[in-house]
Amino acid sequence: MLFGITLFAFAQEGQKGDLQIGVQGGASLPIRNYKTLGEAKTGFYSGLFIDKYFNGNRFGLGVDARYIRNDLSKMDSFHFENGHISTLYKNSSRFQDYLFTIGPSYRFARDRFHIEAYVRGGIMMQYFPAYERTLTYSDTRGTYDYIIKATENDVTNKANSWAGLGGLRFNYKLNTNLALFAHMDYVQSFGTKFGNEPSRFVVKESVPTTNPIATSTTIKGYLDHYEEVPAVKNTLHQTVHAGVGIKYIFSRSKPENVALIAPGNDRYDEVVKAKVEAKDIQIMVRDKQTDLALSGVIVSIEGLNTDEKSTTDANGLASKLVGVKSGVYRIVGEKNGVKTPLLTLTDADFGTNSNVIFKEIFHDDPRFTLIGETFDCTLERNLSHINTVLTNSGTRMNSSQISDAEGKFIYQLDAHSDFTVMANQKGQYSQTEIVTTKGLDRGQTLYVTLKLGVCELEKDGTWILKNILYDFDKSNIRSDAALVLDNVVAVMKQNPSLRIELSSHTDSRGDGNYNLKLSQRRADAAVAYLTNNGIDKSRLIAKGYGESRLINACGNGVDCSEEQHQENRRTEIKVLDYVK
Structure with missing residues (x-):
């Protein structure tokens, strides 16, 4: 009945979806009891399959026919002191199976690659090997033979069983109709009987005792080495198949023209076209985390004589495709190396009353987007390049x-992280700006903004280094201060004629002499960091000014806020000499 349903599905001319026929072959690897009890070796298989996919080419139904062969692991005669163990093979020493199955398929396609998953059930026609393994030994009383392992199937050594397989097929399309593939699947028989007949491979085997036979053994009695009652054991067919193949794909679609004959007329009526009108395609991209329209996404549309790319605008809209014919189209967006899920349009999308097919796709990038601007710190206008x-x-x-x-x-900024941003341009410098995503909710925030001031280097010019901090009453360079000084190292290396004074300042609180010494130690530590990173010491002067150069009115005895005192605790750079 199942095969009849499949053939009926294949015969439906008006049913959309691909029909594919393939041949395959490869290795058959026995596992579990089939390998141990059955003594089956790695073999081979070959076969063919047919799959019929339905509307959308995602789900389908397929049939699979295979020939499977696994030879026996033949045991050489084993000799001991007064005898030997030998095996008599009564027929072809191999397992041969013919497998016929039917079941559903699922396909996921992307460009020329597609993956197919399939599950099948059906019948396996099995041909078993037949053999006897005999223990022979002699003593003063005579020669003795004991069968220690023998197959127990009927004289025909044939059996049928239910069987199933499931696996994955990895395909690459050479062109519209031809594809190469590699696949791997698992095959197993089921049940103990089929039509009231045994369906498994069965052996009767003597169970060894804890006294095994070795080459130096002299056997005195059979029961010294084997249990008195043999065990009857059986095994299913259990193999893993890994192989390659080639397949041919027949694309299926409804006929566009239908000729009508009016009863009683002597001529054919005009041909009536059952076609779907061409439509426009409009794609919009949104950020999945915030649902905001997303600009700057490259949207690709591939399909019937179509291969278009465009970039979304501020409203998240890609360029509209006009007058697109009915067919299958694959649409994907990409931004910052992250792609959207594949969207597939089919003839069903063209069957609506609307003149425009409007679809939204969602871009899912968990990172934040930093949008910055470089601007002239004097003229306060944006600088390019x-x-x-x-x-x-x-x-x-x-x-x-x-x-x-x-x-x-x-x-693109990772979540829960701190960053520094600076300009790195010869003849110019910028502050080291700090940007953080800590505490930000990606579901609420997509963009982080920054204006980065860029200034010209010139003799006698000065600037305060932002974001360089020291621990209380200490002069060592902290890791966050090192990032700021790395910016200074870059500026010095790009401008070899540059000489600077690096000075440190404190607020007015505390003893003035102590503040002067502390600021000098801090300036010395900063200069030492620069020299340790490749800057010649002759280009640097370290100067500590303590509280002698306050930049506000917060002198001794003046009540000021912590923010006002912080303004005075600073590190400055003065350009002593510079030639452009």
Whole structure:
């Protein structure tokens, strides 16, 4: 009945979906009892299959026919002191099976690659080997023969059984109709009887005792080495198949033209076209985490004589395709190396009343997007083509990007992380800006923004190094301060004529002499860090000013906030000499 259903499905001319026919072959690897009790070796199989897929080419029904052969692991005669163990093979020493199955298939396709999963059930026609393994030994009383293992199937050594298989097929399409594939599946028979006849391979085997026979053994009695009552054992067919093959794909579609003959007329009526009108395709991309429209996504549409790419605008819309004919189209978006799930349009999507097929696809990137701008710190207008560097503060991994014609640059930021951003451009410098995603909810926030000021290097110019901090009453360089000083190292290396004074300042609280010494130690530590990273000491001067150069009115005895005192606790750079 199942084979009849399959043939009926194959015969439906109007049913959409591919029909494919393939041949395959490869290795048959016995496992479990089939390998141990059955003594089956690795063999081979060959066969063919037919699959009929239905509308959408996802689900289908298939039949599979195979020839399977596994030779026996023949045992050589084993000799001991007063005898031997030998095996008499009564027929072809191999298992031969013919397998016929039917069942569902599922296909997932992407470009030229597609994966098929399938499960089948059906009948296996089995041909078993027949043999006897005999223990022979002699003593003063005579010669004795004992059968220690023998097959127990009927004289025909044939049996039928229910069987099933399941596996995966990995395909690569050479063209529209031809594909190569590799596959792996598991095959097993089921049950103990089929039509009231035994369906398993059966052996009667003497069970060894704890006194095994070795080459130096002299047997005095059979029961010294084997149990008195033999055991009857059986095994299913159990193999893993791994192979390759080739298949031919027949694409199926409904006929477009239907000719009608009016009863009583002497001529054919006009041909009536049962066609679906061409439609426009409009794709919108959203961020899955926030549901916001997503710009900058490259959307690819491939299908019937179509291979289009476009980039989504600020509203998340790709370029509209106009007048597209009915067929199968595969659509995918990509941004920052992350692709959207594949969207497949079929003839069913063209069967609606709307003139436009509107579909949304969702881009799922758990990272945050940093959108930055490089601008002139004096004229406060955007600067283009400035090299920027992003550093993960935890991993110290760097990535760089040059701002575009509008001065914009974009980075992807991992969640729960701190970053520094700086400009790295000869003749110019920037502060080391800190960006963090800690505490941000990706479901609420997609974009992080930053304006990165870029200034010209010039003699006698000064600037305060932002985000360089010291522990209380200490002068050693912390890891976060090192990231800021790395920016200074880069500026010095790009501008070999640059000489600077690096100065440290404190607030007015505490003893003035102590503050002066502490600031000098901090300036010395910063300069030492630069020299240890390849900057010649002759290009650097370390100077501690203590509380002598306050930049606000928070002197001794003045009540100021912590933020005001922080303004005075700073590290400054002054350009002593620079030639462009």
